[in-house]
Amino acid sequence: MDIQLKRGLLDVCVLASIMFKDSYGYRIVKDLKPYVEISESTLYPILRRLESAEMITVRTAEHNGRLRKYYHIEPAGLERIESFRSEWKEIISIYNYVNREDDEND
């Protein structure tokens, strides 16, 4: 797959995993597993990138006597998902065009 496309898709996948509910590293990796294999090592720079782009925010909370970081989606992150949806419509229409049947009658 095209590199830029893949990189962009991973960002959207991570954003989508926290779209409805805040989540944490391991949970995100587990939730994404059926769709895309991603490890915490790969996830780290993505989370940091999304954080510095202010698409997500991080809060630390106690869990079973230790600290866990929860990621929360911000309006800019939701906008990113929305723009993915509209980009995707274009891609689907191109895909449909590529796969079209020859329906012209001579």
Add this chain to the structure above:
Amino acid sequence: MTKQEFLNALRGELRSLSEEDIERSLAYFSEAIDDRIEDGMPEEDAVAEMGPVKSAAAGVLADVQRDTRQSEHRTYRPGDDSVRISEAFKHIRIEDSECYIKLLPSADGACCVEYANCGSIRHDCFVENETLVIRSVDERRWFEKLGIRDRQMRVSLYMPATGYETLFINTASGDISIAEGFAFLNAELKTASGDVKLSAYSEEKLSIHSSSGDITASVQGPGSVKADSMSGDVQIIGNTGEGDVAAESKSGDVKIESVQCSFLKAHTLSGDMIISDAACITANINTVSGDVCARKLVASGELNAESVSGDVKLTQCDGANMYLKTVSGDIAALLESPKRFVFSTVSGHISVPQTFGEGECEIRTISGNARITVK
């Protein structure tokens, strides 16, 4: 590896960073391991799921580098000695005599070539047939080439951090450096005496050649990587594709780290070789007088290691079939799975365990000793 051992090793890899960056990433991985243990996973497996320490460190380092790069860019203003390129291009061709060539991602997505201290070396810079060409034209008279230059001549190409089809750089004595963020289908870098340092995504083929300079290549992507130097050191880190990886030096050392590939080849004449965390189908390691030290080198097919007078040391290594050969060097190997051992020596002492595996391990020495153990 225990959680604490992983975190200690990671801290070691990140020692160049600020304490804040280190603590943040250690807390992150510590949480990831704890979450798995809480989920019922044994500690060792939980740590293994983090992948090699080096790849975990690579992600953190890339992130911190991106941060610093962005802040550098904000203050960057093209001066008089810069040319803005407005035409689109897919190919890049740079031919230069002695300037330091740098490729950097631009902050605003624009493309710009900046010259520093180039004096009377003029550069032609244009786009033709979708190719960006930068070529030095040396108009100096002979006496202008004499004397000591106090400042390094530098050509920096800022361009959008995205994919390009071909990159060709040829320089005589200049260094080449390519910052992280670019992807290339095919890239070829050549320098006579300069060093090459790059971090890139290789889609198909990347080849780097230097005569006396050192090569450090941190590569991602499915493409093949070939790096060779005559007297410089060669280092390849982090290839994760199905392509081949080849590193060669005559008198320099060769280092290959955290790679996944089809065919792995490492060759030196007198330089030493270090290979760690490598998974491949076939591995060919070859030296004359250098020492070979491999850790966690696993070949699903053949693993061949040959030396004349150098020692060969394999730790936690394996291949379906193995062939280990020296003349006067010693061989020490700790293998991951049992083998049928076949060996011959003239005056050396050979000790192998009494195992019967599916694969064969052949050992040949003249005067060298060999000691093989199986995990």
